Amino acid sequence: MTCKCGHVDDSVKQEDLQAAIEKFKAVKGGLIPLLQEAQDIYGYLPKEVMQQISSGLSIPFSKTFGVVTFYAQFHLKPRGRNIIRMCQGTACHVRGASRVFDAVSEDLGVGINGTTGDLRFTLETVACLGACGLAPAMMVNDDTHGRLTPEKSVVTLKQYE
Amino acid sequence: MNNLMDKCCDKCAHSPQTPCKDYVACRLDGPICHQDEACKEKRARFRDEVNPAPGQGRTVICVCAGGCISSGSMKVYDKLEKALAEKGLGGSVEVRKVGCHGFCEMGPIVTLEPDKVFYTRVTEDDVDEIVASIGGQVVERLLFTDPETGGKVTRYDQVPFYARQQKLVLKNCGFISPERIDHYVAMGGYRALVKVLYGMTPREVVDDVKVSGLRGRGGAGFPTGAKWEGALNARTKDKRYVVCNADEGDPGAFMDRSVLEGDPHAVLEGMIVCGYATGSDEGYIYVRAEYPMAIYRLKIAIAQAEQYGLLGDNILNSGFNFHIKIKAGAGAFVCGEGTALMTSIEGNRGMPRFKVGRSTEKGLWDKPTTLNNVETFANVPMIINQGGGWYAAIGTEKSKGTKIFSLTGKVINTGLVEVPMGATLRQIIFDVGGGIMGGKGFKAVQAGGPSGGCLPTEHLDLPIDYDSLGAVGAMMGSGGLVVMDDTTCMVDVARYFLNFTQSESCGKCTPCREGTKRMLDILTRICEGKGVPEDIETLDRLSRVIVKTSLCGLGQSAPNPVMSTLRYFKDEYLAHINEKRCPAGTCQALLVYSINAEKCTGCGLCAKNCPAGAITGEKKQPHVIDIKACIKCGNCFQKCKFGAVEKK
């Protein structure tokens, strides 16, 4: 659904969003899964989308905003096409994750939660990927990469357009 | 008939619409409703295909599709499939994507069943050789080398890492395909469900779980039987829930993930049995968002269980209904806490609630709710099948059964380890884990994640269970064990954990929200050499107050890493504060770099890489570092090829 050109085709997305709202309207506890779906559609959660969701589910906008800002997964700003999530877990920490992070950060020229100007990458950290046996590890989109070194991590990123 | 779950012939009347109580036994040993040798044979053949016996001429190549994916196991899998097809071996050899073998350090791991041949660090280039070896000699060079003897080990049950474990919960992981219900059934799955539905009352199930002595694997170790009894006796009768806590957020823990990804039906079966025992017809699995593969496999498992009538309405014609839904978390560690998890499922900010009464009376949507951890549920089927008494014979007096630990950090064999309760830390770290990496010395092990504590050498022979760990200032937690060697700074470790809990604090209650922040400030200062002697007393007092007054378990246990390191490694704190020295050489700001004139060849590499221009020296002459100009980046230390740069 995410197109790579950065251009937003709103009408298609709007249709998908309406369908999602319909789907979760009657679901108990539907707010969070609906926000997840909306974020899948838009890549992030624009104000208007949160507003539509709030009125669709009859939930105060203040609450929706509170929920969105509580969970690390939700984003209020557009993000890159590829999401890098560097593991900060204990195992990775003791095996040098911070040096790997620094190398990637330097290579991309962005800091924590930063997005590159060309929207190619967003650099995030995550408490633990649960891939401790492969520490230090990072996840790019849905792929996990393990046993990283500063050099290897930078090379790994080249395959992601 | 395409797989074990299908009907053998038209005489079989079973379909999900016409459920049958003998369904599971029939699939395994049937057919039951009619006599037909040909059908029986078909069933046996499918069963053997899943679990071939030696000498049947069948080989199953198991490729880890768990953690090993990130070390490239799927490329190996694809190539294996292709190679087998080319050779026309598809009939007698099967390549199977399986869950984690636990020995992640050696991944990608490939095993050949039923001979238990164990190949490590397999790459695409090894595939042809592996395929060629089937039925003949094993590929020597891919075998595991026993570090003690230096000899090659062929079978995994002889590898020390496995030989010293007792795999009960993980028995199917790394062998069956987690995406196929027939595999689980062929290994004896869903028999516990049949047994409770047709042979036990809910009360009897609860009693059996009580007899087993099973305690919650999610951290607190609450007796599972007593919890179920609470739910069974709950006053509200109209609706009850079963919730599986798969939020596994402890950094350094991945046992629940492996169970979900390697044997999801065991968890489902445990939940359905719980539903039957507690009078519930609806379950939720709350899985953390960072586990997309676990969610994917759970979805498949649920769909298949529904398809074959093991989940849904009128399960196996017993009149019992049970439905399971998945809720994906959205990235908040605190949602692993019971009340936060429930409020999150309800669609709110995951802020814990002050509990008035037990969740088994008033939980999710204010209805009686039984919340258990993934591993807890995965223990249930075997307790039902083999009896609570059998289970109670394993483990220690007050902690029964086995526990899966995720062994990580500076240990040679990182991975998942399942041992009986009461194993000692030494057995786990040295016998199973192979000891410390790089020949360094053991310093401490952090047991129980961010809410646990760091234990020093003196506790290595402690038989670990819920109570013994608590007594020495750590806790079982979810079973994370992070090993540290003598280059790990304990103040830095305490700071690391506090940084974690502080950033995961929900912000609801004052002591945790404000207090952990101040503790972190103090620890950071100490690591930067700006600590003052009063800091120790302040850390002590803050710890005491935060533990005693926080609303939920996160705050109540957040100071544990600090308290335990203060207890066992106070001298390291004092060295940082009084001498501005980091004994482990970790805290950058406190390091002093110098060049050993005897080792220095004067190559000048360090000077070239020093961003501060702090290194000077003639060519071929020993160089020196100007301490005042040095910004302690450590570049010189890393670049020197002669080990001449020293840090203290």
Add this chain to the structure above:
Amino acid sequence: MDNVNLTINGRQVSAPAGSTILDAAVAQGIFIPTFCHDPNLPGVASCRICVVEVKGQKNLTPSCMTAVREGMVVETESPAVVEARKTILELILANHPQDCLTCEKNGDCRLQDYAFIYGVKEGGFTGERHNYAIEEDNPYIIRDMNKCILCGKCVRTCAQVEGRAVIDYAFRGFRTKVAPPMNNTLGDSDCVYCGRCVAVCPVGALLYKPMAGKGRTWEIAREPVTCSFCESGCQFYLNKKGGRVIGVSAGSPGLGRPLCLKGRLGMELLYCDDPVTPQLKKGDVFQEVSWAEALGLKGVIDKIKKLEGE
């Protein structure tokens, strides 16, 4: 209802089953500090200032939500309790501007009162503090989130009115903040300036703008009045200084009453000696309007004038 017998600070007391330790203590005249507790709002037990020691329990327990039990032995000022309260106050102060001298709430602030009682002079911790802009972009409420102690009363009271819930918690951990959607200001939200939240705020985070700078809390006497604009009959307070009414504040928002802006403005017009010209939001900006318009009576008054003029 049955009574339960327990011991508080060595005293045998009896309290109705189902009541809290706090209720039982207060009934005995025993002081326990509270920030987040309000009998008119759902309990949250989040501030933890009210913790007490219950014999046999490892941790301290919030008295505002812990029910009394038969035979319970409670200490409300044990060394552990006092240490906890002091530390919690220090922690709050470490992240709170120490400008009591110029704070409008001076003299009527729970934080100040408790700090005095427990002898806490200052935060005692250095490090990051909040640094939010003070919001004065609406004519009715000054909002200084640096002073907020996150008791959450404003959130709960605002949500008590059907369809309102203008504010809620946002962000998490140390960054937790009470905020309107998108972390906007109140002036930029759907707030109706009823002032319920101002009425419940225990500290100086929420203040009435029309009364700012008009007097110190101890100079001001409060006198209840009942609004007669609609059948709800909300309670307001006339704030009197030296015999003059300087402003009207919202009374207890309990009792399911809406406490609307129109009502308060009406009370101001009726009782204040120098009523501040009301403002209403037109589009995105506030503009001064006539009293008739502010009270929604413009059409009525015009009509009356017309009729009576004729």
